Amino acid sequence: MSAGPAREHHWDSLRAFLMLLGIPYHAAMVYNARIIWDIQSPDQSGVLTFLSGILVTFRMPAFFIVAGYFAALMLERRSPGTWLKGRFTRLGIPFLTALVLLAPIQVALIDLNAAFSGTVPMGTALHNAAEDVAHPTFSWIAHLWFLPALLAYSLLLVLLVQQTRTGPLAALLRRVHAVCLANAPLALLFLVLLIAAWEVMVYLSHKDLLASEGVLPYLLGHGVDPYLRYLPFFFVGVTLRSAPDIRRVLVWQKGWALPACGLATAILASLLRGRGTEALDIAYNAVDAAAALLVSLVLIGIAERFWNRPDTRVDRIVDASFSIYLLHHPLIIGLSTLFFLMGWPPTLEFLLVCVATFMISYGAHRLIRRSPLALFLFNGVPIPRPPRDIDRPQSPATTLR
Numbered sequence: 001m002s003a004g005p006a007r008e009h010h011w012d013s014l015r016a017f018l019m020l021l022g023i024p025y026h027a028a029m030v031y032n033a034r035i036i037w038d039i040q041s042p043d044q045s046g047v048l049t050f051l052s053g054i055l056v057t058f059r060m061p062a063f064f065i066v067a068g069y070f071a072a073l074m075l076e077r078r079s080p081g082t083w084l085k086g087r088f089t090r091l092g093i094p095f096l097t098a099l100v101l102l103a104p105i106q107v108a109l110i111d112l113n114a115a116f117s118g119t120v121p122m123g124t125a126l127h128n129a130a131e132d133v134a135h136p137t138f139s140w141i142a143h144l145w146f147l148p149a150l151l152a153y154s155l156l157l158v159l160l161v162q163q164t165r166t167g168p169l170a171a172l173l174r175r176v177h178a179v180c181l182a183n184a185p186l187a188l189l190f191l192v193l194l195i196a197a198w199e200v201m202v203y204l205s206h207k208d209l210l211a212s213e214g215v216l217p218y219l220l221g222h223g224v225d226p227y228l229r230y231l232p233f234f235f236v237g238v239t240l241r242s243a244p245d246i247r248r249v250l251v252w253q254k255g256w257a258l259p260a261c262g263l264a265t266a267i268l269a270s271l272l273r274g275r276g277t278e279a280l281d282i283a284y285n286a287v288d289a290a291a292a293l294l295v296s297l298v299l300i301g302i303a304e305r306f307w308n309r310p311d312t313r314v315d316r317i318v319d320a321s322f323s324i325y326l327l328h329h330p331l332i333i334g335l336s337t338l339f340f341l342m343g344w345p346p347t348l349e350f351l352l353v354c355v356a357t358f359m360i361s362y363g364a365h366r367l368i369r370r371s372p373l374a375l376f377l378f379n380g381v382p383i384p385r386p387p388r389d390i391d392r393p394q395s396p397a398t399t400l401r
Helices: 010-020 022-029 046-077 080-101 103-116 122-134 144-162 169-184 184-211 214-224 233-243 244-251 257-272 278-306 312-339 344-368 370-381
Strands: none
Touching: 010 022, 010 046, 010 103, 010 278, 010 312, 022 046, 022 244, 022 312, 022 344, 022 370, 046 080, 046 144, 046 233, 046 257, 046 278, 080 144, 080 233, 080 344, 080 370, 103 122, 103 144, 122 370, 144 233, 144 312, 144 344, 169 184, 169 244, 184 214, 184 233, 233 244, 233 344, 257 278, 312 370, 344 370
């Protein structure tokens, strides 16, 4: 493995950017004409349907590539046990905090939305809200699913890391490494096809399990998708860190071919999404996988070219991005519900919801920043111990690490 002495600012910035994209994606889903989300506006929008379809192709895949990159980076600096313990603190504590404090509010807002949209009477909505808050279900996890997924991926990486250094797996990886360097375009094509086959398999397994009777198939169905869907992208990120020469040949550097292919597949995936037939759904998952990988490699290249420099304004957004992600989901549901009463154009409502959600959640993070306990609960940043040397300046705690 190789570690550079200088901090690579663009990886932090890219991760924050992808987390912030949750705001326009989920806000656009409110107005989606083909996919039913947690809430659905009576005023649907073809433009916002297309936008949400574009964003979903790469947002989470690219995020897991970045997460895999950071996982490999931190394992260069820490022992597997120490790093894994830190992961359970940094990811597990915010997950539990959000489940306890945010999930009840969110499920209640979803039930109340039915009354605002005229689907059910207010009395029925209040009754449903009370029932759902009193009886937690899988729906409480909602947008928090990526936290247990990351913990599972991290545990799997720790179990595999020693095997990748010695033994048959290490020899296989060396051969794959040589092949990738010898013919990078063919290696990229094979990787696209491999991930496409994985996503189709996940889709078909998810569908078959949910169609089966019994509790176990139901649980497995929800475990397969989304928890297994993004596993290849995490290990792509691990590879990009562990093998810098592969990173240099796969990540976009210049030219139009890779961006054009990524954009074309993303557009096609957006147009195929939610069409409702099994054949088109299979095609969607395959094209979506191709778009996910190609667009992610382009985004990494763009970030490396334009974002790899320190900027205090960007650093503040990076620092707040985890809090913003935790808070944005219930905020979008609540704000969008209020706009149901306005009857304004969907695009205007979407823009106002995005701006208001960002401002409120960013302001909330600044308040969280003032309390070490709140920072621990919402960002997993350990509460600092009193310094032994009171004259020595203390470094501020950082999030997303």
